[in-house]
Amino acid sequence: MTWDKSVDLLIAGSGGGGMVAALAAVDAGIEPLVVEKQDLIGGSTGMSGGMVWLPNNPLMRAEGISDSLEDGLAYFDDVVGDIGAASSPARREAFLTAGYQMIDFLLRKGVRLVRCPGWSDYYPNHKGGNTAGRSVEGIPYDSAVLGDWRDKVQPSMAKNYGFVVKTNELRAVQYFNRSPRAFAVAMRVFLRTNLAKVRRRDLMTNGASFIGQILKVLIDVKGEPPVWTNAAMEDLIVEDGRVVGARVNHNGSSMNIEARRGILLAAGGFSRNADMRRRYSGDQPNDGSWSIANAGDTGEVLQTAMDLGAKTDLLDEAWWLPMVFIQDPGAASLGSGRQRPGAIYVDGAGKRFCNESNSYVEVGKAMYAAKAVPCWQVFDEGYVGRYVSGANPLKKRTLSAGLIEQGVVKRADTIADLARQIDVPPAALEETVKRFNEFAAKGLDPDFGRGQSAYNACLGDPGYKPNAALGPLDRAPFYATRVFPADVGTCGGLITNEHAQVLNERDEVIDGLYATGNITATVMGRNYLGAGGSIANTMIFGYVAALHAAGR
Numbered sequence: 357m358t359w360d361k362s363v364d365l366l367i368a369g370s371g372g373g374g375m376v377a378a379l380a381a382v383d384a385g386i387e388p389l390v391v392e393k394q395d396l397i398g399g400s401t402g403m404s405g406g407m408v409w410l411p412n413n414p415l416m417r418a419e420g421i422s423d424s425l426e427d428g429l430a431y432f433d434d435v436v437g438d439i440g441a442a443s444s445p446a447r448r449e450a451f452l453t454a455g456y457q458m459i460d461f462l463l464r465k466g467v468r469l470v471r472c473p474g475w476s477d478y479y480p481n482h483k484g485g486n487t488a489g490r491s492v493e494g495i496p497y498d499s500a501v502l503g504d505w506r507d508k509v510q511p512s513m514a515k516n517y518g519f520v521v522k523t524n525e526l527r528a529v530q531y532f533n534r535s536p537r538a539f540a541v542a543m544r545v546f547l548r549t550n551l552a553k554v555r556r557r558d559l560m561t562n563g564a565s566f567i568g569q570i571l572k573v574l575i576d577v578k579g580e581p582p583v584w585t586n587a588a589m590e591d592l593i594v595e596d597g598r599v600v601g602a603r604v605n606h607n608g609s610s611m612n613i614e615a616r617r618g619i620l621l622a623a624g625g626f627s628r629n630a631d632m633r634r635r636y637s638g639d640q641p642n643d644g645s646w647s648i649a650n651a652g653d654t655g656e657v658l659q660t661a662m663d664l665g666a667k668t669d670l671l672d673e674a675w676w677l678p679m680v681f682i683q684d685p686g687a688a689s690l691g692s693g694r695q696r697p698g699a700i701y702v703d704g705a706g707k708r709f710c711n712e713s714n715s716y717v718e719v720g721k722a723m724y725a726a727k728a729v730p731c732w733q734v735f736d737e738g739y740v741g742r743y744v745s746g747a748n749p750l751k752k753r754t755l756s757a758g759l760i761e762q763g764v765v766k767r768a769d770t771i772a773d774l775a776r777q778i779d780v781p782p783a784a785l786e787e788t789v790k791r792f793n794e795f796a797a798k799g800l801d802p803d804f805g806r807g808q809s810a811y812n813a814c815l816g817d818p819g820y821k822p823n824a825a826l827g828p829l830d831r832a833p834f835y836a837t838r839v840f841p842a843d844v845g846t847c848g849g850l851i852t853n854e855h856a857q858v859l860n861e862r863d864e865v866i867d868g869l870y871a872t873g874n875i876t877a878t879v880m881g882r883n884y885l886g887a888g889g890s891i892a893n894t895m896i897f898g899y900v901a902a903l904h905a906a907g908r
Contacts, residue, residue: 371399373898402510406563407888431484494565534819626655670848676720697827698739799823
């Protein structure tokens with residue numbers, strides 16, 4: 357083989373896993389190269405909320421928050437259970453122990469992180485669950501320090517809102533009119549945003565802050581970061597059973613790149629690959645048409661590893677996110693209805709089928725299990741008055757008449773009339789709403805336990821009593837809109853061991869091949885344990901892979 361370039365660790369994908377691996381590799385004294393097929397770096401991490409979930413993390417310890425490795429393992433055992441090699445005991449322990457080392461490593465390198473207090477685990481009532489908040493995120497970060505690289509980082513979700521807002525602040529900002537504390541947080545965000553405009557500073561938050569800060573450390577250490585954009589990994593090169601390099605198309609030119617110590621696949625899953633989604637979707641059938649994942653999440657790198665005989669699992673699973681697809685600024689607040697008083701989800705029979713306020717992944721799975729794809733979100737005028745946003749916060753909150761005229765939101769003066777419009781049995785929907793209202797007025801949900809966990813409460817309305825997560829639908833007119841099980845990425849793929857090494861169908865290591873993130877079958881199994889679980893998964897095992905390749 358004639359090599360056009362030779363490095364120690366070749367990394368496919370510039371998301372959290374790829375960038376942490378590059379930094380860890382440099383620190384360990386080996387030469388990495390990140391190849392990113394898109395023209396911006398950051399991948400799904402850069403686009404995301406940028407939280408990282410880790411029990412007993414260094415920031416928790418520094419603040420004296422009670423937690424332990426044992427509690428983390430107990431939480432995995434109780435929630436995830438035994439789902440096979442993807443979440444083996446060894447991988448769980450590696451996630452927790454190496455995760456602590458990774459965050460400590462980033463802090464020592466100058467990456468500035470803060471705790472996300474109050475953002476409960478998604479299953480806090482389970483053994484080992486924690487309500488104090490096990491997630492961390494990056495600070496607002498001035499992109500100017502990146503120099504020529506400032507415009508090469510994937511914009512984060514805050515850009516869509518127009519505010520310089522941290523992810524843990526966002527849950528308060530949306531309730532600025534509902535409690536004094538939420539108003540105070542919103543004012544802090546408003547002042548920060550406007551001060552940044554006056555100073556002409558572009559502040560990165562969420563996932564972009566993580567990526568930008570790691571990129572800055574690489575710039576400081578290497579001068580020019582070891583990252584190529586517009587560089588797609590096309591195939592793996594194998595000699596004598598070992599993966600020794602890859603063919604990479606960089607700016608239209610095909611190159612053979614040697615990887616002396618290994619290749620790390622951190623290129624995401626296959627959310628945007630309709631054929632693969634149909635082929636592997638199992639009991640959760642879809643073709644990815646509702647996915648809001650990174651546009652580069654197309655699965656070709658995963659396929660190259662599968663062609664080598666790599667073992668896979670959980671290919672039918674994804675990080676589900678129930679979505680209301682309405683292109684209207686005034687309707688943006690409808691998407692959070694499942695966590696707020698005055699709204700419920702019903703299936704085609706007019707019946708509730710889950711705790712709407714639970715983890716988005718769990719609710720998405722419940723939609724498939726109940727064959728409620730799509731389902732209906734039913735809400736009342738009280739919901740509209742409390743939560744629908746408008747240009748003038750002092751004016752009465754109303755939904756755009758165009759939404760009703762177009763039929764994307766149905767409206768009726770009675771529940772029975774609304775049921776007829778959405779083609780569900782009127783008597784069944786009336787009974788569902790009547791039963792729900794009787795208990796919701798007391799802050800209870802005996803059918804599904806909505807509002808009975810700290811997670812339900814932390815994303816609910818802080819100004820609503822007696823339960824922040826639910827309240828009756830008792831103010832006409834009534835409304836309904838469709839909800840679809842969108843996703844932010846697939847989470848099934850290659851089986852790896854506790855060192856992030858890819859295994860074949862005989863459970864043997866494929867020499868020279870590592871993987872992390874959504875290209876793998878996640879250590880979280882079929883559950884999402886807390887805010888930032890997927891980013892933690894990719895960053896931690898990217899860190900593990902780099903150290904293992906370096907002989908650590």
